[in-house]
Amino acid sequence: MIHQIIFAFIATYCFGILFNIKTRKLLFTSLAGAIGWATFLLTQRLGESETMAYFFAAISLSVFSEIGARYLKTPVTSILICGLIPLVPGGGMYYTMYHVIQNDSTASFTRGIATLSAAGALAMGIVFTTSMVKAIRNFERDMKKS
């Protein structure tokens, strides 16, 4: 499991180069990728379903991205986009097609649903964190005013 997380770190680092991220941000985005993948593996090991694992991974990843972006004074996207790449269900897409060409429509359907819900879970995780951060910031501003 440890070596899978290290591979996630390296893979995100390489993607950072493709997306032209520079200096310390490259390190942070790689860390974000590793944290996302580590959460995914850990949650799955704790017996949660794959979809829930994607959801929690997206939350931990975007919380780290928000904190990192504050710290480095950069848009959240420049850390989040690359960190999300290891979690994109490329394997699910591939297996859906793989079962289609083997004429196994039941397996392909199951895989397709799992892939779609993985994408949905990722989206929900990011949405959840972003809106929570926004709510907290608004709350702080209101507190300062009064």
Added chain:
Amino acid sequence: MKASRVLEVATYAGRIILENGGETYRVEDTVCKICEAYGFEAQCFSTITGIMVSIKCKNDIPLSLTERITKRTTNLDKIHRVNGISRETNNFSTDELMSLLKRIDKRRRYSSHKHFFAHCMGAASFSGMFGGTPRDFIGAFIIGGGIFGIKKLADKMDLNPYLMYSAGGCFASVMAFSLYNANIISSINTTTIGSIMLLVPGMAITNAIRDIMAGDIMAGMARGAEALLIATCLALGSGIALSRLLV
């Protein structure tokens, strides 16, 4: 301060962000922020293919500018830099801001060698991440280099991007199949998945979510459709190749 000059500078900043993979709400925010810093009231509307800005001059005559975006890449460094100077607009005159933006736009990417190595190493690490053996690692390393070649070639030929994704998926599975038969890799699936991870629409997905969250539903939907189309092309490309080879 001339209104037309402010309009030009603000739209240029928006254009850089949009062309390099920023969210549309960030484009609208930045353009309005720059105009307001020079004392003009501005309205901006942007989709993923264009920006429209209009500002009100001192004598209440509206002035507007439309820019069409045709090419889009991903260069997060430029977004970071434009975002940085848009916060300090007050310190610069319009001409200074324009020259700063031009300098940002001219900044170079990482060299081709680094891109090549990043493709190889990225594909290899992804296959390791999905539980591949060291032999799969080597196989994906080779295929990643090939995908870099396909991207470069498609760029030179001005190929439709969706066709490029299909070609990439096709190449990945054909290569994985031949490497498997040559007894270099131990699993076709892990190697192929590792390689096609280089082409998945990660940026389109993230930006679609963030745009919809910011209330920009039209741009978000467009990006979501783009992501779905890319994913389908990719899966189709690798699927078609496998169906010819495996049967």
